[in-house]
């Protein structure tokens with residue numbers, strides 16, 4: 001089956017490569033020429049485990065191609081997935097949908113035959129009818145264009161597995177039993193046949209499913225971090241508490257890692273976008289819990305800054321701080337709303353000299369935070385530091401022998417904000433080490 005994917009970032013490039021893996025002929029379209037050039041040579045312009053293998057294989061076979069041309073995309077297929085970015089507006093008030101509407105406006109004039117537009121981008125509930133209205137007005141095929149809502153639940157660092165073996169497929173339609181449903185069932189046949197739950201619903205429920213899922217995940221993380229705040233006052237241990245709670249299968253262990261909290265291109269903006277939309281709909285009271293989840297998350301970043309000042313004194317001028325981690329989580333080079341970089345930049349703004357290390361995200365970090373110092377090697381980053389901060393839990397950091405560092409730093413003091421370092425081992429190596437979620 002032929003299909004296009006409009007918007008080839010973290011989500012779209014992965015979706016395009018995985019649809020090719022499922023046997024389809026795929027044309028990826030993006031307005032960023034550099035991205036298209038890179039993807040066309042079989043290399044993602046970002047790091048995602050397993051993606052380059054698929055890209056290399058399927059671009060070489062010709063089953064997967066990329067273009068910057070809307071016209072070429074419109075001509076190529078009658079199924080178009082749309083996965084362009086929907087970032088938070090700069091003033092923080094909800095989603096910026098301009099990329100989505102630009103992409104649809106670009107594609108519409110070429111839609112001369114009936115086609116299915118399946119939107120994967122995350123949006124506020126109520127966007128689908130606007131998308132359909134725009135396409136019916138601007139596409140020559142008019143009402144022959146059917147809009148489907150197909151939210152995606154992939155996690156960066158596991159994007160390929162999550163796309164090929166998702167927990168569930170959600171397909172939202174404007175009318176029941178539509179042609180669009182037949183087309184999408186064919187597109188996803190390779191996944192549906194493996195028994196993945198496939199939920200067919202209306203537009204609004206499909207749109208809400210995505211915002212609600214991310215709001216729940218964010219709230220779960222903030223719940224355990226709120227408990228961490230209580231642990232810090234009461235002498236209990238948040239990691240131990242999380243472990244105990246997680247044994248209850250109704251709670252589970254996932255999303256229960258107390259620490260610096262959530263960041264990334266999605267959970268923070270989707271939480272806020274959901275709150276904003278609920279307010280517009282007159283349901284602001286329903287999302288009080290989500291506002292609190294956002295506030296708890298912000299306090300985690302401040303807690304690390306406060307701990308650093310407890311250790312180094314209020315005046316950070318002349319202090320040297322090493323930061324392990326720049327990506328918003330391990331396994332990615334994505335630094336969008338990275339908690340690690342937010343803390344690093346705040347400490348720099350307070351006067352400290354900050355050296356950041358990360359196995360994958362340094363190029364992106366350098367562009368966004370040019371005043372911070374960087375070191376590829378985490379041990380080199382820690383040289384002569386007064387304080388070491390562990391802010392993104394790359395597994396390799398937990399493997400570093402603290403003995404190797406002890407003689408090289410100015411003062412063996414550390415804050416483990418992700419709770420994955422072996423505290424006893426660090427203490428035995430002469431370190432004064434603090435962690436979030438403990439007194």
Ligand SMILES: NC(=O)C1=CN([C@@H]2O[C@H](COP(=O)(O)OP(=O)(O)OC[C@H]3O[C@@H](n4cnc5c(N)ncnc54)[C@H](O)[C@@H]3O)[C@@H](O)[C@H]2O)C=CC1
Nearest residue numbers: 007008009010011030031032084085086099102103121122
């Ligand atoms: N990154 C993730 O793990 C997931 C993202 N999502 C959602 O998917 C959407 C995309 O997210 P990401 O891939 O992370 O963003 P991204 O920023 O990595 O990619 C967006 C892509 O869209 C392209 N684009 C922007 N305007 C365009 C236009 N007018 N025409 C063609 N291409 C255009 C950009 O050049 C970029 O390559 C967002 O709505 C996000 O919330 C949903 C699930 C997972």
Ligand SMILES: O=C(O)[C@H]1O[C@H](OP(=O)(O)OP(=O)(O)OC[C@H]2O[C@@H](n3ccc(=O)[nH]c3=O)[C@H](O)[C@@H]2O)[C@H](O)[C@@H](O)[C@@H]1O
Nearest residue numbers: 152153154155156221255256257261262263264266328329
């Ligand atoms: O809409 C999206 O883009 C995606 O957002 C999240 O995926 P992702 O942002 O890739 O990352 P997560 O693994 O959910 O982690 C998000 C943040 O929470 C933090 N986190 C996660 C788990 C935890 O226990 N504690 C914790 O602080 C991570 O460090 C990270 O900063 C969701 O998990 C995906 O289902 C969703 O598709």
